[in-house]
Amino acid sequence: MKTIAIGTLSWILSAGLLYAGASEGKELFTAKCQGCHGANGEGKAAIAKMYNVALPPLASKEVQAKSDADLKKVILSGKGKMKPAAGVTEKQADDIVAFLRTLK
Numbered sequence: 305m306k307t308i309a310i311g312t313l314s315w316i317l318s319a320g321l322l323y324a325g326a327s328e329g330k331e332l333f334t335a336k337c338q339g340c341h342g343a344n345g346e347g348k349a350a351i352a353k354m355y356n357v358a359l360p361p362l363a364s365k366e367v368q369a370k371s372d373a374d375l376k377k378v379i380l381s382g383k384g385k386m387k388p389a390a391g392v393t394e395k396q397a398d399d400i401v402a403f404l405r406t407l408k
């Protein structure tokens with residue numbers, strides 16, 4: 305009974321998100337990206353300073369203008385001073401991209 309209630313609840317929550325996979329993506333984002341990019345992708349000042357780069361807010365037009373394929377590539381291959389995210393599969397990268405799209 306309890307499991308059904310929890311299952312239904314998480315179904316309702318994930319159905320509320322725009323894209324399939326976005327809820328998995330949020331968890332992955334929290335684990336793999338939040339440390340540098342912040343909970344909402346706003347970017348942490350200390351990290352920007354440490355890497356001596358302007359961390360673009362992930363909800364910004366410039367980041368959102370990138371294609372899904374480009375964002376996936378940043379996650380899997382890194383870009384500039386960002387290293388590839390460790391231990392992220394292709395499918396998980398898709399989920400993270402789906403989550404990034406909910407930020408705008």
Ligand code: HEC
Binds near residue numbers: 367379383
């Ligand atoms: C160790 C810190 C760190 C982690 C962890 C990290 N990033 Fe980054 N990220 C950076 C830095 C630094 C840059 C800026 C790179 C540059 O401009 O050279 C960046 C840039 C980006 C950009 C913008 C790329 C562009 O083309 O302008 C995206 C999108 C991004 N990160 C997504 C992610 C996602 C999604 C994750 C998790 C899978 C993640 N990052 C994890 C440090 C990090």
